[in-house]
Amino acid sequence: MIAPGFLDPGPVYLDAPFHYARFYGTTATYGQSWTYAYGSPAFVTGAVVGNLVGNGIARARAENLAQAQWREFAYARVVVTPTTTWCCxxxxxxxxxxDAALEFVIDGPSCVLSFADVEPLRMSGPSAWCYAVMYAYARYGPRRWQEAPFLHPLREAVRSLAMH
Known part of the structure; x- marks a missing residue:
């Protein structure tokens, strides 16, 4: 792969494809509909009830779309440098x-980073654990990267293999 032009000649710890997503809520609107019905009482009642049900469904759909959830699903090229994770x-x-990440969590084949000022970032794929190790190395340095709390499952897996 060709190096992005913004990278300095320093080290690149990882350059790999990932599934990318962000977690946030949004504003969703819906159109309230009105029905004018003329006819028998049963017909008018049916039209009014149908209109109420339709508006209720539209409102529920808008509320569901507005809830905080994973969005912006895309494939991303991820480049990890000593100070930054870059996502194309x-x-x-x-x-x-x-250093802006408040939390790093490994959730199965996904890594989730939380920040104070931007929406959480999720990167998923076969390289997730490799990313976790490279992120730990970049964040904690060559002497303390193995102590990263989010690497505990990896330490346990290695310990289990070593005992057999």
């Missing part, structure tokens, strides 16, 4: 500074 999404390079 739809041709745009997005920087995520390692």
């Amino acid at each position: 999404v739809d041709g745009r390079w997005l920087p995520f500074a390692h």
